[in-house]
Ligand SMILES: Nc1ncnc2c1ncn2[C@@H]1O[C@H](COP(=O)(O)OP(=O)(O)OP(=O)(O)O)[C@@H](O)[C@H]1O
């Protein structure tokens with residue numbers, strides 16, 4: 136059972152007004168333009184959104200790992216009181232290896248095919264924790280055991296291609312944990328896996344975060360996975376966070392019309408037979424042809440005149456100010472955060 | 478929609494097998510076989526939707542392709558309306574082609590990028606129904622309206638449409654020849670979450686309108702449950718269980734079905750701490766399936782007999798609930 140952690144002091148990461156631009160042949164594109172959320176120590180924040188909504192670009196922006204044609208043009212990424220968005224590369228690299236670790240969807244792209252599992256795990260620990268080779272190897276075996284790899288003593292000398300997809304993802308988790316980070320950013324770590332393997336990995340990640348107290352940003356497009364993993368949730372649509380709240384409120388009392396519509400459009404296995412899904416009309420706008428005003432308005436059943444002219448901000452409901460509350464980006468809620476009568 | 482039981486099945490798949498050779502070396506010597514589909518049997522009644530569910534590589538697509546004879550099976554029979562299409566000559570198959578269609582997972586690669594939507598839809602009518610171009614295009618325009626696409630799309634190329642629109646084109650194309658059976662292979666898996674429901678509802682509506690029969694392949698339990706009247710659960714090339722959708726979800730009899738249902742992340746955070754069985758281990762390779770019951774390496778209930786003898790697909794509580802397990806789960810609601 137999870138509880139929304141108290142606000143203030145425990146805030147580990149606070150992303151505010153993040154904007155990331157890429158230069159492309161068709162001109163500049165801004166796939167992330169208004170991303171904000173907070174992650175408290177030890178909690179799991181799910182960043183959920185459809186394909187292309189800017190989840191991965193947000194993660195890469197936070198990590199300072201953007202491709203050469205991209206850069207953060209606005210906003211801040213406060214991690215333990217320090218703004219990562221302005222930090223020079225060498226310092227960022229130190230934080231990346233140590234305090235923040237990342238897990239990717241396809242582990243083969245981040246595992247070195249020519250090194251053994253043990254050497255890859257040891258490398259970062261020797262570099263960041265100053266362990267000797269022998270100590271690092273011993274700890275690598277312990278980590279592999281911890282993430283549930285059978286015969287860890289032998290697997291440590293295997294090359295990545297010998298392992299199944301699920302086992303490789305376990306290795307990635309071991310690697311992420313190796314330097315005892317405070318925050319792990321996991322970008323769709325189970326999307327490429329079968330459901331029975333996904334269930335293993337999700338359970339493992341929940342157990343490990345409870346045990347180590349590591350906070351997690353868990354990126355997914357699957358609301359089922361959100362329901363399984365999240366303490367808090369930030370919902371993304373077309374490059375922006377449109378709603379942020381704790382997981383129970385999100386499923387019980389979603390406020391943004393997109394979240395409401397999305398929850399009604401997905402089939403649940405508990406949906407009674409004969410019930411019809413309510414689809415969302417239209418499709419996700421292209422980055423090159425974003426509508427004016429609210430980005431969801433062309434598909435929104437509640438769109439008003441104002442929605443076409445002004446972009447709503449992400450604002451706490453009920454006029455509150457603190458973090459750890461329920462924020463929505465929608466004109467149905469006015470400046471004081473109360474519902475506008477229809 | 479429920480099947481009309483007394484008319485008999487439209488499709489009977491019996492002991493279907495499809496093995497792919499594993500080749501090695503410069504002369505491509507066959508060194509083994511992938512048993513992609515290894516003795517699959519099921520029936521499909523007119524007007525119903527049979528869902529095939531199972532994890533990646535269990536043989537769903539291979540089964541689907543054999544059902545519409547895009548590939549000839551290695552062994553077994555596929556009786557469509559009494560004719561065995563598994564062994565039919567190409568000439569006679571050509572005549573049956575109009576009755577059996579397929580919708581593919583990827584609306585991007587399954588549509589020829591060089592051909593306008595209108596021609597794409599008209600072409601099979603000209604080829605198979607001997608319509609002239611104008612007549613075929615008129616029909617194509619009609620069909621676009623049926624699947625909810627603007628008439629303007631006739632002159633568009635596939636890349637000018639969104640993923641959801643392209644999948645509608647894929648469905649429209651399958652419908653052009655007025656088939657009786659459509660195999661839908663993961664028709665929504667590649668689509669944005671927010672438009673999957675549009676396509677699922679469209680498939681349901683068209684079924685009502687044209688009396689279509691569907692085989693619906695998916696690894697997504699939510700979609701499978703929503704659209705199917707009956708479900709076939711596959712694992713490593715074999716059928717583990719088949720029953721009505723209600724039965725599968727309320728009273729799974731096969732340990733694998735139970736585990737698959739348990740593993741599904743239901744979009745409801747209040748269910749996250751439910752009691753569930755999570756199996757350890759990986760799916761074995763179909764190139765080297767385990768002896769006995771193919772599920773025994775991961776089954777929490779496996780006994781000696783499971784490691785030695787493959788359980789046949791047997792009736793389990795009613796003739797239309799079948800399970801392949803030496804120790805089926807108790808019949809009371811779980
Ligand atoms: N290096 C780049 N140059 C130009 N555009 C980019 C670059 N990287 C990403 N984009 C664009 O940014 C948008 C957001 O991409 P992003 O990968 O963040 O989406 P996502 O939410 O992670 O989607 P998915 O669920 O498919 O992984 C996309 O339209 C993508 O094409």
Ligand SMILES: Nc1ncnc2c1ncn2[C@@H]1O[C@H](COP(=O)(O)OP(=O)(O)OP(=O)(O)O)[C@@H](O)[C@H]1O
Nearest residue numbers: 497511513532533534535536537538539540696763
């Ligand atoms: N043309 C082929 N040649 C060799 N092996 C094949 C071929 N087609 C499929 N296979 C193998 O047969 C097995 C079953 O594949 P199939 O595509 O039917 O599975 P599936 O259940 O549809 O999986 P997915 O959910 O990933 O689509 C797999 O091991 C696959 O690698």
Ligand code: SF4
Nearest residue numbers: 770773776783802803
């Ligand atoms: S036959 Fe045995 S191994 Fe196979 S599913 Fe049943 S109990 Fe498990």
Ligand SMILES: [Mg+2]
Nearest residue numbers: 190191192322
């Ligand atoms: Mg991504």
Ligand SMILES: [Mg+2]
Nearest residue numbers: 537538539662
């Ligand atoms: Mg397939």
